[in-house]
Amino acid sequence: MEFIIDNEWFYKAISDVNKAVSLKTPFPILSGIKVIAYNDSLVLIGSNSDIVIEKVIPLTVDGVKVLEVHKTGSVVIPAKHLSEIIKKLPAKVHVRVNEKQVVTIQSEEIVTKIFGFNSEQYPKLPLIDETNYAKIPCTELIEIIKQTAFAVSKSESRPVLTGVNISFKDHYLSFAATDSHRLALRELVLESSINGSFIVPSASLNELTKLIHNDNGEIRIYVTSSYMAFKTSSFTLFSRLIEGNYPNITGLLPKNAKTTIILDTAQLLTGIDRACLFASEWKNNNVQLEIVDGKKIKISSNSSNIGEIEETQNIKMINGETDLTISLDGSYLINALKAIKEEEIRLSFGDTMRPVLIEPINNPSYIHLISPVRSY
Amino acid sequence: MEFIIDNEWFYKAISDVNKAVSLKTPFPILSGIKVIAYNDSLVLIGSNSDIVIEKVIPLTVDGVKVLEVHKTGSVVIPAKHLSEIIKKLPAKVHVRVNEKQVVTIQSEEIVTKIFGFNSEQYPKLPLIDETNYAKIPCTELIEIIKQTAFAVSKSESRPVLTGVNISFKDHYLSFAATDSHRLALRELVLESSINGSFIVPSASLNELTKLIHNDNGEIRIYVTSSYMAFKTSSFTLFSRLIEGNYPNITGLLPKNAKTTIILDTAQLLTGIDRACLFASEWKNNNVQLEIVDGKKIKISSNSSNIGEIEETQNIKMINGETDLTISLDGSYLINALKAIKEEEIRLSFGDTMRPVLIEPINNPSYIHLISPVRSY
Known part of the structure; x- marks a missing residue:
């Protein structure tokens, strides 16, 4: 694997996927970021037991070349060190990986070597059905999350209450959250081919709002048996679903x-x-x-x-x-x-x-x- | 005691003296701020075992009236609550204290009562000899502190090394700090009638730099048997001295x-x-x-x-x-x-x-x- 990339774009993408990377994981490979160089893009993946974040960097952004892939391939690089190094490099970086997974990162007169992991051992991404989704403007999704997620229960005694209940019914979407002392409920109409009721951890939704940040585009929501996925043009966030039945709130x-x-x-x-x-x-x-x-x-x-x-x-x-x-x-x-x-x-x-x-x-x-x- | 004061000036002064107030003190009265209303000014005092900060608010600042004293007197008010309340009040505040040390604070339609302490029980300020002092521009003093205080020892095993050695000899002033692995030494010429060598806790000097902040005036340095005092037109900070002999560094x-x-x-x-x-x-x-x-x-x-x-x-x-x-x-x-x-x-x-x-x-x-x- 070999590529040359704009240091600021690389650092931004590393910071985004880093939100999903835990330093406390018992599996060393999960403390790393999986980096995959394709001919037309660079993909970064970070994950923990609750969320997976996938970020895509294309060859050009707004007509400016940010990436040049010389040799495709993949490797897993310790996230903390990768992030600290890229942050402190002054100019575009040249990344090469040898057959022993040693990652050489060069920027001007500065040469760094980091020991990587074989990417074959990194967990696979959940598969999503691309044909079934709901579509919503990013800014609206952020507003809905901010109006509901704070009301979830902070106690683990009833795990379903630590999540936000997201329900799709025909073209109606509702977000509900309660800790049994208060309840926040927000409804809206949207374009959707999903039906069903799901419980998403509030922590995942809070990470999602940070990732979306200033994005003015649209986001697509997909559902698998155990994940809900949120996808924009630049990233996908997969969140684990909480199992169980959410209490009926209409009676309240x-x-x-x-x-x-x-x-x-x-x-x-x-x-x-x-x-x-x-x-x-x-x-x-x-x-x-x-x-x-x-x-x-x-x-x-x-x-x-x-x-x-x-x-x-x-x-x-x-x-x-x-x-x-x-x-x-x-x-x-x-x-x-x-x-x-x-x-x-x-x-x-x-x-x-x-x-x-x-x-x-x-x-x-x-x-x-x-x-x-x-x-x- | 009764006065009316601009809420922003009052809050600023409270924040400044609050830097010396510890919530963990075994003496409840020391978790308070002593407030003294004179005919021509309001004085606030906060203290802990290492430093005492005294702040003076005059009747007018830059020609604008900020204070109106209706009745002189003094009281000690719990610092944490005083600070939180004044911060959240929308307009100038009217403060009254009754004979039971109940402090009534009113701003527009908002009325607050806080239980205060009798100020007689508050410790007295150290006395300084006003005729013996050194004089230095505030900006220069900040620079000297920033060039030396970081080099003090973080370990308490040799207490003298946790302080900065401040020496006055004729018109020379030197600041020296070492943790025995590194040494920072700064010298300068100034107007002074003090002679002697003193050890000041680095924490006191760091607080001093925060208090001086944007002050472009001059600061006077006074020394007593157990305190060094730093005085500007708006505040005085008294710092405890560390007892003991500072190592001779010229041989190093x-x-x-x-x-x-x-x-x-x-x-x-x-x-x-x-x-x-x-x-x-x-x-x-x-x-x-x-x-x-x-x-x-x-x-x-x-x-x-x-x-x-x-x-x-x-x-x-x-x-x-x-x-x-x-x-x-x-x-x-x-x-x-x-x-x-x-x-x-x-x-x-x-x-x-x-x-x-x-x-x-x-x-x-x-x-x-x-x-x-x-x-x-």
Whole structure:
């Protein structure tokens, strides 16, 4: 194998696949990046037990030549050292591999040798059915992930809750996440030939958002028996699926509200953020909401050891009963409010111990539920 | 005590004194900031066992009113909560303290109460003799600290070596630091009426550089029996002195060199930095330097498990013997080269196990010594 490549493009691709490479793996070969030189491209693969990232570098990018392949072939190179070296090389790099898997990397007057691994021992990629897929703009996928993935359970006691439930039904896609105290649900219409319900680890989706980053193109979603694959023109990310049945969430959505109020999203967020300063003494970051004078909301928290904080904000519109006091987990409320980009939100309250429904005004595609906490 | 203050100025001052406040102190009052309202200024004090930082906020800054004192007095406020609250308040803050040390902080519609401490229990500041001091521009002091403080010992086995030896003799000031494997020495002439040799913890000096930051003014240095104080128009930092005798370093400076070479500082730094990639397997980050063909220097390192790296750079000038191979700790060399802003440096080599002398060209005020390491 022999090729000459632009050092910055090479480093960028190494950094991307490196996100899937773990240094703690018991299999030394998995701490490496598989590099495959084809006549028309260079492919880099990094993987761990949860995700596989495949990155493709073509011969030219935007008309500029970035790669020249002299001899096809493949090798696995220790990821940490490859990444550190390429980062510090000043100009384009010349990579050669001999029959003993010794990788020679030269850039100007600098010559480096790294001991590689035989690529035959590297695990094969999952196979995908190229004909069955859903298609969505990258920017929209990032938004959906950011609106839901934070709500998954951090505890491993119910593994299905650590993932996001991604369901395809005809042309509808929904993302749902819950840790059993709160729920985030986002729906949308898209072009798809997939049907079914899958659970994807939230960590995989978070890595996906970093990989997509500034990509303005489209992404295709494929499903295999044990993987979901996300593919753009420059990379593919394969994520393991979580096995098991996701709980039925439609029954959780409250039907009748005793009180609904409309508030300014950004103002409520800064108010809750401030109230959380004293809420951290409580196990559930207790923040109290109370309707006062039928037209204002008082946000407060207190700690017997440290002090207390309170502020009042105007309610933009109120319907139903005006007698309301409730305690919520402030950090949950902050998560939910940060996921909403609309200027105003509607909060709907049922009985004191029923979940609060949070909806952005003029956007029926996203809803959020938070269960109250006891304030004593 | 009662005052109204610009929230941004207050937060900045709190952040500055907070650098001296430890959350882990066994004395609760020391986890607080002492706030003193005078008729013409607000003074904030934070301290731990090593340093005390005192910050003064005047009534006006650059003609703009930032402070209004309604009632003089003092209180100690828990630093962590004070800092978090002030950071999140939207506008100027109104602070009041009642006779039970309850501090009420109000900004617009937001009201916070924090339980404070009686300031009588807070330790007194060290007294300084205002007539005896040395004076130096802030920017110069920062440079001197950055050129020396990194070379102190990280081990507590010889406490005096964990500090920087600051010596005043007539109008000469010197900063010296060594961990017994390398030495950094910087000298300068200044206006001073202090004589004597003192050892200041490097951590105190590093805090000082952060406090000075962008200050273009002058700083005065005072000495008491157990403290060195650094005073500008806006703050005073008191640092504890380390007791003991600093080793005599003048005997360490090598007299005769077998070989001296002149190199490009930045180029050598990047070369050593790259060579360190493989040097980390060695206890001492071994990097080899070798003169080849009498006019080039080869920089290399290798690891039996991972690989090797080498590069050659041009020597700008060489004097003496041209037969030289030596191993140095690459991380020490990086530290030394980063402290030199001149474009060229002179390296002087004696016998294989004698320290290497590093001097910037055209600047006799700074020298650096590094002992070689064994390469087997």
